[in-house]
Amino acid sequence: MPDGTLIITRSERPRWRDNLIIAVMAAAAGVAILVTLGIVLSLVFETILFLKKVPISNFLFGLEWSPQTAIRADQVGAEGSFGVLPLINGTLLISAIAMAVATPLGLTSAIYLSEYASKRARDWVKPALEILAGIPTVVYGFFAALTVAPFIRMTGGQFGLEVASESALAAGMVMGIMIVPLISSLSDDVINAVPQSLRDASLGMGATQSETIRRVVMPAALPGIAGSLLLATSRAIGETMIVLMAAGLAAKLSLNPLDAVTTITVQIVALLTGDQEFASAKTLSAFALGLLLFVLTLIMNVIALRIVKKYREQYD
Amino acid sequence: MINFTQEAGFGLRRRKRAEARFQWAGRGAILISLAFLVIMFASIIGNGAGVIWQSQIAVTVDLSAEEIDPENIGDASFNSLVKKGLRDAFPEVEKRKEKKRLYGLVSTEAAFEVERQIQANPELLGGMQTLWVTASDDADLYISGQVDTDLPEVKRRVSDAEIAMLDKLLEEGLARETFNRGFFTNGDSREPEIAGILSSLMGSALTLLVCFALSFPLGIGAAIYLEEFAPKNRMSDLIEVNINNLAAVPSIVFGLLGLSIFLGYMGLPRSTPLVGGMVLALMTLPTIIIASRAALRSVPPSFKEAALALGATPVQAIFHHVLPVAMPGMLTGAIVGMAQALGETAPLLMIGMVAFIVDVPTSVLEPATALPVQIFLWADAPERAFTEKTAAAIIVLLTFLILMNLIAILLRRKLETRF
Structure with a gap:
């Protein structure tokens, strides 16, 4: 086998491996975006559930914070x-x-x-x-x-x-x-x-x-x-x-x-x-x-x- | 006509005074900040140093075969043995209330301690033996001299009757202070004299292990990609801005993320170092990425160019020639990130690592707590003796942080002298 073929096969092989390594590292960089996305999605999702129980105006403009005590059992948002x-x-x-x-x-x-x-x-x-x-x-x-x-x-x-x-x-x-x-x-x-x-x-x-x-x-x-x-x-x-x-x-x-x-x-x-x-x-x-x-x-x-x-x- | 020389002369003196005032303001600001640091350290060391010593009381217990069956040591009632030993030492104590006070001089764990000593040394069996057991927290306060006897009795934690008994014990050499090994080898306990930091220390170690195993490879991978391979486009700009902002997100928000996604959505076990480590890994990721990118940037480009010129692929050039040189810098960043994670409390509260943990955790899937959380829990406990434990646990935490930062500084020095 002439030497030239050997060199070509050696440089051919790492190419897909290099690409794989780069892809893995790009995915690692993507994790940072995923984290932000995860924070936003989880917070927004639970907040929507919350706003179904408590109107947003009560939340943002209410002057009283007492999540534990209910004033009347049958009131809207009876939990406080x-x-x-x-x-x-x-x-x-x-x-x-x-x-x-x-x-x-x-x-x-x-x-x-x-x-x-x-x-x-x-x-x-x-x-x-x-x-x-x-x-x-x-x-x-x-x-x-x-x-x-x-x-x-x-x-x-x-x-x-x-x-x-x-x-x-x-x-x-x-x-x-x-x-x-x-x-x-x-x-x-x-x-x-x-x-x-x-x-x-x-x-x-x-x-x-x-x-x-x-x-x-x-x-x-x-x-x-x-x-x-x-x-x-x-x-x-x-x-x-x-x-x-x-x-x-x-x-x-x-x-x-x-x-x-x-x-x-x-x-x-x-x-x-x-x-x-x-x-x-x-x-x-x-x-x-x-x-x-x-x-x-x-x-x-x-x-x-x-x-x-x-x-x-x-x-x- | 205005005398300019005179005007300038007066003005100059005023301006020089202003200059001096300005400089002193700067020195004063630095001094105030550093003085605060010194006062805080002094207060914590002053509060926590006493933990090195622990009071013990000697109790003579009857270990003859009538009381303890040598074949079945566990069946014996060690509690009543200890109580009997105490009664024998103070035959004059007869009233129920006074007896209760007498029993209160030793820790509620005293019976277990006697049992453990006998299990370890079965040859003790067969007669009267004088064994040392841990004193209760209040007795310890008196023995270590922290009770002000000049105060009226109602304002003290320790009554006159107890003081009389303790004085007698001290006189006869039946009460002593020894090195407090228990603080380093016990888990948490409701009894301050027994409570130790080993369970929370192990919890912290396991949590950091998970955190490091996740954030270090992820951080380095992301840093290499962003620094060496990422095309300069809107996507890489977005990632860049994103990472910088992530570093400034309040830590408690990461706790909420862990609660909602790792516990709620993925159903991972609550209160475990696995989840704690994952949350802290996400939190330290920006720190590690930013530090690793700086380390990569500090490697002269000629290293990479030389490798490329000799026929290495870009990946080979980075991994074989740039990465080894940048490694100390990356490790420095990782250690700083780990130190941050070690001191972090709020996100761990969110994922339930505030449990009362007596046993030392051995795997990342067992419920555990972490050292800073233990500090928070003890700081909240009403018993006076827990204040001392809290301060001592803080000293241990700060010692670890100082060690980690020293390693980071040494590594950085090494890196700086390279080029």
């Missing part, structure tokens, strides 16, 4: 009332507290790290901050419930304030600290992407470094920073364990940070752990809440990721 507004109220209140803590801390540390800190300091401080992001949320929840909440209650008591033992403030503050590294590392990237020429021009005109940062770098980085704040907010809205352990179960329409409020995620857990009949409105409502949460965070994420990407391209 499913108004989601108190939950949205609680979720937004706690997220707002978290962002009020995390935004100044995260942004100022990002500015300091990217503009002032020496390389050595940055090499130490950045990983130290990242530790905060790596700690499981159940640990934050334990700390919030065991240490921070009693501390706030005690401090509030000294000023004559009545603080609930599971106050929104405790959960929100601890969550805020958790989000700091997310904001600081995203904003750090954004600030670093601002071209050096802008800084040099400002410094050359006689501005001090802080004036340059405030009047030139920050405005230039603003869209990217807005994106990172949006991502952080979406993270706060979807956070479960901290609020489950440190915030309450009482659904209340309140803007007082010292009150106990409940969130969408806490209610999902409360509805789905313990005994449950699968097709009851109570169980199904958890999926409706899940869909609401998914849509809410997805919109924020899509906008945020688009802003950040567009911003990067602008200076590339």
Whole structure:
């Protein structure tokens, strides 16, 4: 047999095998799409079942959330009332507290790290901050419930304030600290992407470094920073364990940070752990809440990721 | 006329002060965040360190043949043996209520412990033997010095009568503190002094095993396809956007997906590491894909081009020459993803891994719980002694996370020095 034939058969053989391998890998990439599809389909399907039992207007605009108690046995939706507004109220209140803590801390540390800190300091401080992001949320929840909440209650008591033992403030503050590294590392990237020429021009005109940062770098980085704040907010809205352990179960329409409020995620857990009949409105409502949460965070994420990407391209 | 020099001079001083304030604000923000970290660690270590020690009480039990049939050890009533031993040590205790307090000094598991010691050492049989059993949680609080005796009796968990008995035991050397092996070798228990982390640790290990076995090959496959083979069209753009968004979906939503599809539609067994691992795999997939793509991108294209020039097919070039070089980076991503999965709690609550598990699970199809879920369960328990257990379990969890991250950092270092 001449050598040439051998070479041809050898290169012929791997072709179908190569194609098979590529097809398998493409399927693996397709799994990512399947997951999204699975999330959407399962949530939408169960939500439709839920909306057959509870009208959508009652769900979206109802002012009362009490899935357990029936007021009258023969009423429509006898298993309780499913108004989601108190939950949205609680979720937004706690997220707002978290962002009020995390935004100044995260942004100022990002500015300091990217503009002032020496390389050595940055090499130490950045990983130290990242530790905060790596700690499981159940640990934050334990700390919030065991240490921070009693501390706030005690401090509030000294000023004559009545603080609930599971106050929104405790959960929100601890969550805020958790989000700091997310904001600081995203904003750090954004600030670093601002071209050096802008800084040099400002410094050359006689501005001090802080004036340059405030009047030139920050405005230039603003869209990217807005994106990172949006991502952080979406993270706060979807956070479960901290609020489950440190915030309450009482659904209340309140803007007082010292009150106990409940969130969408806490209610999902409360509805789905313990005994449950699968097709009851109570169980199904958890999926409706899940869909609401998914849509809410997805919109924020899509906008945020688009802003950040567009911003990067602008200076590339 | 304006004196420009003077104006500028005043302005300069003000501006320099503003500059200093600005810098201090930055330092302050970093300090506050890091101080919080230190306070949290100190509080948890302070709460959990006590778990290393456990109180034991010595009970002299009658193991003669009248009480225990050497042929049938299991038939004996160890409970009454222990109670009798306690009564003998405190003959002055007569009232029913006081006797109840006396029995309450040892754990409700004490009888089992005596039985186990005899099963392991049958030569103990045949006379009076002094055996060490675990003290109850309240007795442990006193023995380890966590009870403030200055408080009025009603505000304490431990009464004056119990303190008197414990003091007598301590004086006679019949109560001691030893290394708490049980915490690492027991499963969960309703009794805080017995409860250990082994069952949840095994549950976490099995869950992570499933998670890794699914997400690592899937993640690498997807990354190689997207980075090296995918045509640049709307479909690959869609996948790209999709993966980035998936990374930011709240973890509890993955739990709902698992509940509705894996448990509801596919009918897989509830509360098992199999389902837990599958849910966590979907959750960590984006992390692994993103990290693996970055690792592939960091390999110089000349590697692939050289292989292609020598006649390798694209698949051969990738698998033989690019993949080995990118592997440390991919492993780093996988370890970071696994660390994320190890700390994840909310999705596991959704698929029922919150069960009360005493036995150590041995397969992925047995009901199990995971370490973070155990922490959540203990944090909710009313007994004071569970706070200590919770903090100690957190220390164990954080130790594992630190180890995993250290490995990831070392791998990354190795990768960075290559080129």
